[in-house]
Amino acid sequence: MTTPAPAIDIQDLRLAYGRREVLHGISFQVPRHAIFGIIGPAQSGKTSLLRCLNRTIDFTAGATTSGTVRVEGADVRSMRNVYELRRRIGMVAPLPVGLPLSVYDNVAFAPRAAGVRSKSELDGLVETCLRQAALWDEVRDRLDSLGTRLSGGQQQRLTIARALSHRPEILCLDEFSIAIDPVTTMRIEDVLKELCRSMTIVLVTNLTQQARRLADRTMFLWNGEVVETGPTEVLFGESPRDPRTRDYVRGVFG
Amino acid sequence: MAERRNGMEMVAEKAIELLIRICGISAIVFVFGIFFFVFREGAPALAKIDLGEFLTGGKWIPTSHQPRYGVGALIVGTLSVTAVAMAIAVPFGLGAAVFVSEFCGRRTRETLKIVIELLAAIPSVVWGFIGLSVMSPLLIHGFHVPVGVNLFNGAILLALMSVPIMVSIGEDALKAVPDSYREAALALGATRWQTVWRVLVPAARNGLLAAVLLGVGRAIGETMAVLMATGHSIRIPETLFDPVCTLTATIAAELGETSKGSTHYQVLFLIGVLLFSITFVVNLAADLVVKGIRKR
Amino acid sequence: MFTATPQVRRKARTEAAARTFFALMAAAMVVPLLAIVGYVVYRGWPVLSWTFLTTNPTHGGTQGGIWSALVGTIYVVFLSLAISAPIGVLAAVYLNEYAKDTWFTRVVNLAVVNLAGVPSIVHGLFGVGAFVYFLNVNGGKKSILAAALTLAVMTLPVIVASTKEALASVPVAFREACWNVGATRWQTIRRIVLPNSISGILTGVILQVSRTAGETAPVMLTGVTTWKMIEQTGLFLYHPITDQCMALSMHLYYIQTQASGAPKALPFAIAAVLIGAVLVVNAASIAVRVALRSRRKW
Numbered sequence: 001m002t003t004p005a006p007a008i009d010i011q012d013l014r015l016a017y018g019r020r021e022v023l024h025g026i027s028f029q030v031p032r033h034a035i036f037g038i039i040g041p042a043q044s045g046k047t048s049l050l051r052c053l054n055r056t057i058d059f060t061a062g063a064t065t066s067g068t069v070r071v072e073g074a075d076v077r078s079m080r081n082v083y084e085l086r087r088r089i090g091m092v093a094p095l096p097v098g099l100p101l102s103v104y105d106n107v108a109f110a111p112r113a114a115g116v117r118s119k120s121e122l123d124g125l126v127e128t129c130l131r132q133a134a135l136w137d138e139v140r141d142r143l144d145s146l147g148t149r150l151s152g153g154q155q156q157r158l159t160i161a162r163a164l165s166h167r168p169e170i171l172c173l174d175e176f177s178i179a180i181d182p183v184t185t186m187r188i189e190d191v192l193k194e195l196c197r198s199m200t201i202v203l204v205t206n207l208t209q210q211a212r213r214l215a216d217r218t219m220f221l222w223n224g225e226v227v228e229t230g231p232t233e234v235l236f237g238e239s240p241r242d243p244r245t246r247d248y249v250r251g252v253f254g
Numbered sequence: 255m256a257e258r259r260n261g262m263e264m265v266a267e268k269a270i271e272l273l274i275r276i277c278g279i280s281a282i283v284f285v286f287g288i289f290f291f292v293f294r295e296g297a298p299a300l301a302k303i304d305l306g307e308f309l310t311g312g313k314w315i316p317t318s319h320q321p322r323y324g325v326g327a328l329i330v331g332t333l334s335v336t337a338v339a340m341a342i343a344v345p346f347g348l349g350a351a352v353f354v355s356e357f358c359g360r361r362t363r364e365t366l367k368i369v370i371e372l373l374a375a376i377p378s379v380v381w382g383f384i385g386l387s388v389m390s391p392l393l394i395h396g397f398h399v400p401v402g403v404n405l406f407n408g409a410i411l412l413a414l415m416s417v418p419i420m421v422s423i424g425e426d427a428l429k430a431v432p433d434s435y436r437e438a439a440l441a442l443g444a445t446r447w448q449t450v451w452r453v454l455v456p457a458a459r460n461g462l463l464a465a466v467l468l469g470v471g472r473a474i475g476e477t478m479a480v481l482m483a484t485g486h487s488i489r490i491p492e493t494l495f496d497p498v499c500t501l502t503a504t505i506a507a508e509l510g511e512t513s514k515g516s517t518h519y520q521v522l523f524l525i526g527v528l529l530f531s532i533t534f535v536v537n538l539a540a541d542l543v544v545k546g547i548r549k550r
Numbered sequence: 551m552f553t554a555t556p557q558v559r560r561k562a563r564t565e566a567a568a569r570t571f572f573a574l575m576a577a578a579m580v581v582p583l584l585a586i587v588g589y590v591v592y593r594g595w596p597v598l599s600w601t602f603l604t605t606n607p608t609h610g611g612t613q614g615g616i617w618s619a620l621v622g623t624i625y626v627v628f629l630s631l632a633i634s635a636p637i638g639v640l641a642a643v644y645l646n647e648y649a650k651d652t653w654f655t656r657v658v659n660l661a662v663v664n665l666a667g668v669p670s671i672v673h674g675l676f677g678v679g680a681f682v683y684f685l686n687v688n689g690g691k692k693s694i695l696a697a698a699l700t701l702a703v704m705t706l707p708v709i710v711a712s713t714k715e716a717l718a719s720v721p722v723a724f725r726e727a728c729w730n731v732g733a734t735r736w737q738t739i740r741r742i743v744l745p746n747s748i749s750g751i752l753t754g755v756i757l758q759v760s761r762t763a764g765e766t767a768p769v770m771l772t773g774v775t776t777w778k779m780i781e782q783t784g785l786f787l788y789h790p791i792t793d794q795c796m797a798l799s800m801h802l803y804y805i806q807t808q809a810s811g812a813p814k815a816l817p818f819a820i821a822a823v824l825i826g827a828v829l830v831v832n833a834a835s836i837a838v839r840v841a842l843r844s845r846r847k848w
Binding site: 267270271273274275277278279280281282284286287288291292294295345346349350352353354356357358366368369370371372373375376377378379380382383384386387388414417418421445446447450468471472474475476477478481482502505506509510514522523526529530533534536537538541 | 561564565567568569571572573574575576578579580582583586589590636637638640641643644645648649658660661662663664665666667668669670671672673674675676678679680683684690703706710734735736737757760761763764765766767770771799800802803806807817818821824825828829831832836
């Protein structure tokens with residue numbers, strides 16, 4: 001039996017802001033159509049890692065990278081059309097960001113930017129994405145109201161809908177539950193379980209229990225280094241390979 | 255989702271980026287061009303006159319057979335008008351800044367800000383006109399002086415003209431002081447007067463200094479008001495009511511009379527270089543002082 | 551029970567005194583403004599009329615109306631802003647959205663901040679050196695275009711600074727959200743950044759209308775003349791490249807200091823028109839700010 005090619009394949013990735021190196025040569029693979037958890041304390045380089053993935057790191061002055069980053073087989077660091085790359089990766093930021101546009105335009109933003117003009121096609125996309133993000137029922141009657149006026153939990157689901165609107169193959173969520181209440185968090189977690197049947201999900205979180213609930217495989221990132229990668233039940237089990245992992249998931253430090 | 259943008263759109267995108275870059279760079283070129291072109295016209299005079307005499311000489315007789323080009327009296331004129339203007343404007347400007355930021359309600363503040371904006375917007379030629387037609391007779395009657403267009407007249411106008419910038423920058427500086435300072439002082443039983451004097455002013459020191467410096471820069475560079483209201487007579491003033499002449503007013507009054515390339519013409523451009531340098535240093539100092547606050 | 555000790559009463563008194571003291575300082579700003587505007591309008595009133603605005607001056611500017619000077623001011627103001635507003639706004643977009651934080655952009659930002667404080671007369675000298683003689687806009691003579699270019703360079707740093715401030719008020723998170731879904735920089739700027747900073751940008755540009763309309767020193771060196779006999783009315787009185795024009799600010803200076811035989815009310819009336827124009831423009835900028843602030847989207 002052949003193992004299918006991984007959705008994301010990272011080898012020896014280093015990232016520095018000026019002289020300060022924040023990722024010290026990390027390597028890992030993310031299997032396709034599964035939820036991949038990345039856990040680790042604040043400042044361990046999780047967000048920076050995601051920004052290397054969709055090359056928004058380019059916007060940071062003084063950031064330099066080395067190593068190999070492959071997304072669906074394509075080498076990210078030498079890619080010329082970064083917009084195409086960013087459309088293949090949906091990205092959800094820690095704080096919910098409703099763009100100052102209507103709910104409809106928020107979701108239709110990315111398709112329009114990519115050149116979709118047909119009204120019926122946009123209508124369909126907006127409804128599908130809002131349904132997938134479990135927001136449709138709450139906003140179907142007020143698609144014209146401003147995205148910034150929704151509640152925090154609604155805005156975070158709107159962000160997810162927007163990230164789905166360009167039909168990505170990979171969805172990355174960066175501590176999505178930081179600003180929303182537990183009930184909404186549970187709803188979104190259900191959404192993610194549904195979504196991972198059709199796409200690869202990378203879930204960055206500093207809530208270790210969230211990774212435990214959702215992830216098929218989990219990676220523990222600490223101070224810019226990979227401590228351990230493996231099946232979630234191993235990392236959270238009695239005997240992970242590295243003692244630091246056990247200490248962290250049991251809340252001894254972090 | 256597949257890329258659907260056609261080639262034309264990507265080309266348009268690149269074209270817009272290019273246009274924005276060109277505008278950014280052309281603005282930079284303009285900005286650096288100012289010093290270059292003023293210096294270019296004035297530089298040949300450096301070969302014809304003595305720089306030491308130019309800066310310190312008291313005699314400015316550009317049109318005689320044996321012309322003398324000393325701007326010492328003009329520098330004294332500019333400095334004296336500016337100094338008197340600041341002596342009036344600093345207490346009022348900073349006092350008003352304190353009032354706007356600490357003592358008045360929201361509605362009064364909004365109204366005062368509009369007044370400040372309008373005061374700042376009144377053209378300098380209108381101020382000069384007011385100095386000439388309103389202030390001058392008032393001074394003659396009020397102080398029994400023979401000439402109403404003099405140092406004091408110009409200084410009052412410059413004070414009124416530089417107060418707005420002091421108020422707005424000074425208010426920003428006071429607002430930047432954290433509320434916890436005010437609350438702490440008031441909780442210790444200090445009156446608001448003590449809070450302002452012992453806590454806010456020391457805490458906002460740099461910003462208030464920057465406000466004063468920007469006011470100084472404004473006063474040094476002002477042209478039409480001083481041209482019309484200071485009497486435009488080249489001499490070292492002895493009293494507050496002597497007419498004086500400033501660097502700026504001399505350029506405005508005399509450039510039209512000169513021919514391109516003459517020594518007089520070139521020396522006027524040298525005065526421009528001097529003014530540029532003075533105001534640049536003053537503004538740079540204000541900018542650095544403000545940056546200092548942000549860093550802390 | 552609370553009783554006022556002498557100490558408390560003294561405190562209350564100093565408190566009230568302080569308030570009054572600072573209020574007087576502020577009043578020292580308001581009173582001259584009102585007094586000046588009131589007095590100027592009062593003295594100019596006998597001459598002020600619709601005909602005064604719309605007829606040309608005669609007899610060396612000492613008789614008649616101010617139409618040709620008004621039109622000259624309009625030419626110079628709009629020509630200069632037509633140059634400086636687009637360049638200034640796009641330059642600010644470049645500095646705020648495209649330029650990376652290098653020593654070069656830091657120097658540029660510093661220069662922009664400081665050039666806003668360069669005296670207008672120095673800008674006038676620059677205009678003479680750069681536009682009248684070097685670019686030779688009108689064969690070594692003054693011209694409306696040279697004056698407009700001079701004012702454009704003068705207003706450029708201010709427009710760049712106010713536009714940058716408006717752009718910076720749009721949260722970075724919005725930009726990142728757009729980039730994350732594959733929008734290009736320009737799409738992000740056009741659909742999100744510009745629509746949400748337009749009120750600040752407009753306010754900054756409008757305020758430059760009143761600043762340029764009042765400028766005298768730089769334009770009198772580069773393109774504005776004291777007197778020009780013009781018979782026809784309408785808006786097309788000058789050729790922008792080959793003509794010099796009259797302007798309201800210069801007209802006021804000339805009538806007050808050099809012309810003789812003008813009625814006493816004439817300069818007051820010109821000053822009143824200038825002040826009126828400034829008030830209208832500033833009111834417009836406040837209106838734009840208020841109208842667009844009420845539509846804030848976050």
